[in-house]
Amino acid sequence: MNNINIVCLGGASEVGRSCVIIESANRSIMLDCGIHPAFMGIGCLPIYDAYDISKVDLCLITHFHMDHSGALPYLVNRTRFKGKVYMTEATKSICYLLWNDYARIEKCMHMMNKMKGSRNKNEPGENEADEYGNKGKRGGPSYSSDEFGSEDNDDDYYQSYICEMGDGDIKHNVLYDENDINEAMKMIETLNFHEHIEFEDVKFTAYRAGHVIGACMFLVEINNIRFLYTGDYSREVDRHIPIAEIPAIDVHVLICEGTYGIKVHDDRKKREVRFLNMITSILNNKGKVLLPVFALGRAQELLLIMEEHWERNPQLQKIPIFYISSMATKSLCIYETFINLCGDFVRHVLNEGKNPFNFKFVKYAKSLDSILNYLYQDNNPCVVMASPGMLQNGISKNIFNIIAPDKKSGVILTGYTVKGTLADELKTEPEYVLINDKPVKRRCRFEEISFSAHSDFNQTKTFIEMLKCPNVVLVHGDRNELNRLKNKLTEEKKYLSVFTPELLQRLTFRFEHSDHVVSLGRLSHQIRCLARRGEGSQGGEAGAGGAAGTAGTAGTAGAAGAADDGTNAEKKDEQSGGQPPHEGRTDQENAKRSDRNGEEKTFPNGVDAIIISEPKAVPVMIYAKDIYEYTNLKTALIDQTISIKFPYKFELLYHMLRGVYEETHMEGVGSGVGGDVDGGNSGDDGGAVIFVQDVKIQHCSAEQVIRINWLSSPVNDLVADSVNFLILEFLDTMKSDSHLPICNEVTDDEIYQMIISYVQENYTNVERFSKVELKRFLLQNGSGSPERGKDEEAEASGADRDGMASLEHDQSHSSDKVNRMEEEEDVHEDRDGQSGHRDKMKNFRSLDKILFDYIAADASLAVSADEEEPVVRILNGGVLYEILKFEVKDNNNNDVNVYVDIDNREVICEEVTILLKIKEILKNIEESLLPMCF
Numbered sequence: 001m002n003n004i005n006i007v008c009l010g011g012a013s014e015v016g017r018s019c020v021i022i023e024s025a026n027r028s029i030m031l032d033c034g035i036h037p038a039f040m041g042i043g044c045l046p047i048y049d050a051y052d053i054s055k056v057d058l059c060l061i062t063h064f065h066m067d068h069s070g071a072l073p074y075l076v077n078r079t080r081f082k083g084k085v086y087m088t089e090a091t092k093s094i095c096y097l098l099w100n101d102y103a104r105i106e107k108c109m110h111m112m113n114k115m116k117g118s119r120n121k122n123e124p125g126e127n128e129a130d131e132y133g134n135k136g137k138r139g140g141p142s143y144s145s146d147e148f149g150s151e152d153n154d155d156d157y158y159q160s161y162i163c164e165m166g167d168g169d170i171k172h173n174v175l176y177d178e179n180d181i182n183e184a185m186k187m188i189e190t191l192n193f194h195e196h197i198e199f200e201d202v203k204f205t206a207y208r209a210g211h212v213i214g215a216c217m218f219l220v221e222i223n224n225i226r227f228l229y230t231g232d233y234s235r236e237v238d239r240h241i242p243i244a245e246i247p248a249i250d251v252h253v254l255i256c257e258g259t260y261g262i263k264v265h266d267d268r269k270k271r272e273v274r275f276l277n278m279i280t281s282i283l284n285n286k287g288k289v290l291l292p293v294f295a296l297g298r299a300q301e302l303l304l305i306m307e308e309h310w311e312r313n314p315q316l317q318k319i320p321i322f323y324i325s326s327m328a329t330k331s332l333c334i335y336e337t338f339i340n341l342c343g344d345f346v347r348h349v350l351n352e353g354k355n356p357f358n359f360k361f362v363k364y365a366k367s368l369d370s371i372l373n374y375l376y377q378d379n380n381p382c383v384v385m386a387s388p389g390m391l392q393n394g395i396s397k398n399i400f401n402i403i404a405p406d407k408k409s410g411v412i413l414t415g416y417t418v419k420g421t422l423a424d425e426l427k428t429e430p431e432y433v434l435i436n437d438k439p440v441k442r443r444c445r446f447e448e449i450s451f452s453a454h455s456d457f458n459q460t461k462t463f464i465e466m467l468k469c470p471n472v473v474l475v476h477g478d479r480n481e482l483n484r485l486k487n488k489l490t491e492e493k494k495y496l497s498v499f500t501p502e503l504l505q506r507l508t509f510r511f512e513h514s515d516h517v518v519s520l521g522r523l524s525h526q527i528r529c530l531a532r533r534g535e536g537s538q539g540g541e542a543g544a545g546g547a548a549g550t551a552g553t554a555g556t557a558g559a560a561g562a563a564d565d566g567t568n569a570e571k572k573d574e575q576s577g578g579q580p581p582h583e584g585r586t587d588q589e590n591a592k593r594s595d596r597n598g599e600e601k602t603f604p605n606g607v608d609a610i611i612i613s614e615p616k617a618v619p620v621m622i623y624a625k626d627i628y629e630y631t632n633l634k635t636a637l638i639d640q641t642i643s644i645k646f647p648y649k650f651e652l653l654y655h656m657l658r659g660v661y662e663e664t665h666m667e668g669v670g671s672g673v674g675g676d677v678d679g680g681n682s683g684d685d686g687g688a689v690i691f692v693q694d695v696k697i698q699h700c701s702a703e704q705v706i707r708i709n710w711l712s713s714p715v716n717d718l719v720a721d722s723v724n725f726l727i728l729e730f731l732d733t734m735k736s737d738s739h740l741p742i743c744n745e746v747t748d749d750e751i752y753q754m755i756i757s758y759v760q761e762n763y764t765n766v767e768r769f770s771k772v773e774l775k776r777f778l779l780q781n782g783s784g785s786p787e788r789g790k791d792e793e794a795e796a797s798g799a800d801r802d803g804m805a806s807l808e809h810d811q812s813h814s815s816d817k818v819n820r821m822e823e824e825e826d827v828h829e830d831r832d833g834q835s836g837h838r839d840k841m842k843n844f845r846s847l848d849k850i851l852f853d854y855i856a857a858d859a860s861l862a863v864s865a866d867e868e869e870p871v872v873r874i875l876n877g878g879v880l881y882e883i884l885k886f887e888v889k890d891n892n893n894n895d896v897n898v899y900v901d902i903d904n905r906e907v908i909c910e911e912v913t914i915l916l917k918i919k920e921i922l923k924n925i926e927e928s929l930l931p932m933c934f
Contacts, residue, residue, distance in 0.1 A: 002223045006255070006473060006507040010034065010046035013479035013502055015418050016067045019046035020229065020255060020475060021056070024222045027202050030059040030083075031218060031229045031255070035070035037390065038420045040109060041175070045071050050504050054080040058199060061087040062231025063215035064094040064296070066102065073099055073176040073184040084199070088206065089190045090214025090338040094296060097327055097334075099181045106174045210234035210244040211453045212297040213334070213341055219247050225511050228467070229255040232476070234453040235463065236268060239304045239345040240335070240356075241453070244463075251469045253509060258474040258500075259416060259454040261481030262488050275449045276309050278412055279383060282445065283319055286379040287408030292396040292423060294389045295325045298415055298451055300335060302385065303362055304345070310361040317361060320374070324365045324386040324395055332357050368395050375402050389415045391422035401435045403444055410445035416452045419478070457485065461492070472498045473507065517619045521626030523609055638712035640720070644727055646706040648734070650699040653706070654690050656730065657723065663693045695720045752902050754925055756884065763886040764895075769844075771881045771901075774855045777844050851883070851899045854908050888914050 004024050010017030016036035022029045035044040059081070061069050069091070075081050087095070176184075191197060193216060196205050201223065206216040210233055217230045228251045233244040265271070282289050293299040303323065310316050325331070335342070335357050339350060349356040365371050374382045386396040400422070403409040417424040425433060426446055432439045455463065464472060472489065474482045479500075486498045501507050519527055612620040612631065620631065628635045646653070658664045667689050690697040695710040708723060710716045760766050884900040890911055898918055899908040905922050909915040 002225055002511045004222060004225055004227075004253075004509050004511070006253075006501070006509070007051065008475060008501050008503055008505070009048065009051055010036070010503070011067075011475050012505070013477070013482060013500065015259060015416070015476055015478065017044060017046045017071065018068045018231070018476055019071070021051060022220060022222065022227055022229075023055070027057050027200070027222055028055045029202065029204075029220055029222070030056045031220075032062055032068045032231060033059055033071045033075050034065070034067040035175075037067055037388075037392065038418055040106070045074060045175070047504060048075070048079055052080075054082060056081055057083045058202065058204070059083060059085045060204065060218045060220070060229075061085065061091060061095075062209060062217065062229070063212050064091045064098060065212065065232065065294070066098060068231060069095050070099070070102060071175070073180040076184045076187050077176060077180040085184075085188045086191050086197070086204075087188060088192070088214040088216055090334070090341060091216075092185070092188050092190055093337070094214065094331075094334055096181065096185060097330055098296075099176070099184070100178065101327065103174065103177055103181060107177075110173055205247075207245040207247050208242055210236070210238070210241055213241060213338055215241075217244065219249070219251070223511075225253070225509075226251050227253045227255060228469070230257055230455075230463075232257055232259070232453070233455055233463075235455065235459045236265065236453070238301055238343055238453070240300050240342050242341075242343045244455075246463065246466050251467055252511065253471045253473065254464065254467060254469040255473045255475060256460065256463070257455060258460065258477035258482045258485045260452075260456045261477060261485045262457045263481075264458050265450060265456045271449055271451065272305060274447075275305070275412065275414070275451075278410065278445075278447050278449070279306070279309075280313075280316070282408070282410045283316065283381040283383070285408045286381050287406065287410060287444075288375060288381065288403050289383045289409070290396065290399050290403060290411045291383065291385040291414060292389045292391050292400075292411070293385055293387060293414060295327050295387045296331050296334070298389070298453065299323070299325075299385060299387075300331070300357070301451060301453075302414060303359060304356065306383065307359050307361055319381050319383070321359075321362045321383045322365050322371050322374070322385065323362055324368060324371065324384065368398060375399065389413075389423070390417050391426070397422060397435065401440060404433065404435075404440050404442050405444070407443040407445075410447065413446075413448045414451045416450075416454060457488065460485070461489065464489070464493070464496070470495060470497060471509065472496060474498065474500045517611060517621045520620055520622045520630040523607065523621060523623050523626070640710055640712055642708045642720070642724055643705050644708070644724070644731075645704060646699070646727070646731070647704045650688055650690075650701070650706075653697070653699075653727070653730075656726065657690060657692055657697075660722075660726065661692050661719075664690065666690050692723055693719050695723060697723065751926055755900070755902070755905075755922060758921075758925055759884065759886050763888060763898075766884070766886045769847075769883045769885060771855065771858065771883055771903075774844065774847075774852070774883065775858070778852060778856055847885070848897050848899075848910060850910055851885075851897075851908055854899075854901070854906075855883075888918070890914060 002024070004022065007021040007023065008019065009021060010019040011032070011034070014036075016034065016038065018032040018034045020031040022031065033046065037044075053075070059072070059075065061072065063069070069087075072085065072095070076085065191206055193206050193208055196203065203221040205219045207219065209215040209217040209231055211231070215231065215233070217228060217233055220227045220229065226249065228247065230244070234241075235243045237243060266274075279289050291302060293302065303321075306321055310321070336355065339346060339356075342356075346356045368386075371382075371384065374380050375384070384399055386394075386399055388394050388396055391397045391400055400411060403411075411426065413423055413426065417427070422433065422435075426442075427448060429442075429446055431442060433442050434440070474485060477485070482500045486500050489498050490496055499507055607621075608623075609621050610624050610627065612622065612627075612633065622630060627633050654664070654666050688699060694713075694716050695708060698707045698709070699705075700707070706727070708720055708727075710720045756766075882902050884902055886898055887895040888898050888909075890896050890913075896909065896911050896914055898914060900906070900918070900922070901908070905926070907915050907918045907922065909918065
């Protein structure tokens with residue numbers, strides 16, 4: 001049995017200093033580590049002294065708000081914490097800004113309090129002697145604590161004030177300083193959304209939480225028990241932040257915020273209309289509008305809403321919107337950096353080439369002094385957005401002090417407020433409020449229109465329903481609100497167990513843990529074989545443990561469990577007429593069968609199997625291929641085929657794909673093997689099929705179509721899509737370059753003409769010789785040597801004058817080209833007579849011996865010995881039957897003869913280097929007629 005405890009060191013029945021501990025016997029995980037916004041000093045921290053912090057292994061921070069992250073520098077530097085810290089990259093970046101700002105504020109607050117205490121100590125006589133309240137006054141500066149309470153007052157002002165007063169022993173009287181922050185930053189490790197991280201026997205994953213940029217909820221798994229801690233989350237659609245995700249996994253315990261209790265937010269569009277109408281009404285009345293906000297989060301959402309409204313209403317465009325924050329420009333940079341984490345609205349604007357955070361009508365101000373003229377002048381309307389959002393101190397409180405007596409001005413609260421703050425007091429619309437211990441008459445208008453990115457009752461209820469979690473722990477909310485939410489949830493959802501713990505109260509969850517799974521099909525047989533071979537049940541346990549992630553005796557469970565699993569599997573076997581693999585065969589036969597199916601018998605790296613879990617049933621572990629046969633679950637394979645018009649050579653596609661994919665091969669070339677995807681006769685290039693991994697590509701030349709076929713899977717779909725894209729891109733390229741002769745209609749003659757053109761342009765003494773005449777010349781000269789005497793030459797000339805041997809063509813495909821060449825030879829003989837023939841013989845004798853050796857060995861030219869004159873016959877293949885001769889300069893600038901047999905592009909040359917060079921040139925010429933598409 002697993003006992004897991006939950007302890008809240010902060011954030012239980014309160015809003016602030018969120019800090020939840022999940023602990024098992026061996027592990028302790030801290031979720032969030034914040035400060036309380038209504039307190040300063042040690043009192044704002046979680047109650048660390050009540051827990052052994054040295055036991056905490058992990059600290060997971062959900063988002064950058066100070067009530068969730070503000071105490072982390074103190075935790076890692078001034079307690080016994082030795083664990084690791086994780087948060088998202090955006091949260092880490094913003095935390096650094098907020099922590100430094102808080103440290104500066106705390107220093108100033110401490111110095112101010114110290115100075116006040118010192119002044120009171122030095123004036124006891126004056127205070128005591130004045131019984132009528134007339135206290136003595138001394139010279140010197142007067143400081144208000146409210147000047148230093150903002151989260152983002154003027155950096156330069158803080159720094160100059162600290163330097164002027166000196167830090168003295170401040171370092172030892174503040175929660176943390178800049179050095180502590182830098183050390184904390186070094187310890188933080190970042191993670192991405194949906195990234196799974198394992199830390200010993202703890203697993204955790206971050207999911208989007210909405211709320212603010214970078215905010216996440218953590219799914220933590222300890223001992224196979226899953227906890228989901230939401231932090232602050234929202235499922236409401238925003239302009240700049242996506243909604244919270246719902247993890248697609250069973251969760252045993254949900255630790256959820258209950259900030260708004262059973263309250264329900266108004267419709268978002270109605271709230272936006274009310275908000276903009278209120279602003280417009282005050283501005284039309286020449287008043288000022290104060291929007292107390294926190295520097296990051298809701299501020300950006302409200303700025304986007306007002307920017308859009310100002311753009312639509314030209315009459316407002318002369319009225320300024322001031323955003324007072326020392327972090328204004330820094331926050332803008334942060335949102336631009338992490339714009340990929342923003343919502344659809346921001347991305348849509350970005351896709352239009354605009355920066356959604358480059359506001360046209362918003363003016364950034366670093367301090368209050370820069371806008372005092374607007375605030376003190378009558379009939380000078382403006383909108384001022386300032387922090388903090390609860391008016392507890394700082395710039396927003398000082399601005400409220402200025403506009404509170406003005407009945408034309410107004411304050412709009414847009415976020416959550418904590419009890420004890422001025423913002424919460426304004427909800428009662430009091431006639432007087434205390435500011436700096438002085439009563440101020442409130443005449444300004446007040447409105448609360450919530451744009452808070454916290455979940456309301458409907459969102460919380462829907463979230464729990466979709467998550468289907470039986471246990472809910474409510475935190476981060478007022479005690480009364482949490483209890484109302486608990487009662488409402490249990491009333492509507494009878495199956496729910498809802499808890500609202502107090503600070504330091506320990507909740508213990510006990511989970512019965514089953515360490516057995518039932519193995520079915522071939523997996524069950526293999527486990528039994530292992531046991532019989534002497535590896536025993538331990539082998540089965542190791543195999544099952546590797547696959548299921550649980551300890552137990554899966555081997556014995558497989559034997560017994562197969563029968564206990566109900567009659568479903570057996571019934572299916574009876575209906576199909578089959579039997580389980582482990583029955584009716586010997587172990588040797590089953591082992592061979594397993595080998596043929598490609599399964600591992602010894603599970604060296606665990607088992608690639610699936611665990612099927614159902615409520616109140618023993619989990620089943622099975623190979624994916626056996627699910628249909630041994631369970632009632634329905635399975636399906638998606639066989640996909642795409643047909644594309646492809647009027648080009650299939651080999652071209654093969655070479656193109658081979659250049660991209662390593663696992664590419666062609667089968668069935670010229671063998672007649674295969675067929676179309678639909679099983680019919682392909683009629684394609686000899687049944688050739690290209691395989692790119694598991695994707696099959698077939699060509700039907702009759703239809704000029706290729707078919708891409710694959711069984712759907714994440715990998716196969718990706719490969720098939722990329723192959724499809726390459727083919728379409730190739731076709732598009734070929735369409736734009738339609739003058740290139742690259743399709744099946746390209747002939748050898750066209751290639752030959754290209755070679756002739758290239759040779760004539762680049763080389764000298766280009767000549768063309770008939771292979772038939774060269775062969776005849778060799779026959780007439782006996783030994784085949786071109787060296788003959790004059791008498792032999794005369795004899796040969798006389799023999800030539802008797803007539804030329806006729807060519808006989810046995811092949812059925814004799815072309816018009818051959819007839820044309822014969823006619824040209826006859827015309828040539830008639831024109832030049834015997835003298836032309838003698839010149840040709842002399843030209844033959846100038847050729848190299850290497851060429852005559854090649855002609856003598858040419859098997860495509862046969863000689864009939866029965867004729868009185870030797871007759872040369874073309875036996876196969878040759879259509880052009882020509883030798884192309886030209887001269888090439890060698891390295892010594894000497895002319896070297898090069899011969900090319902056009903029929904097979906064979907190069908004949910005595911110089912090896914020149915031979916290789918010409919071969920490469922011819923290859924490039926031929927491939928240039930078949931260009932690739934990339």
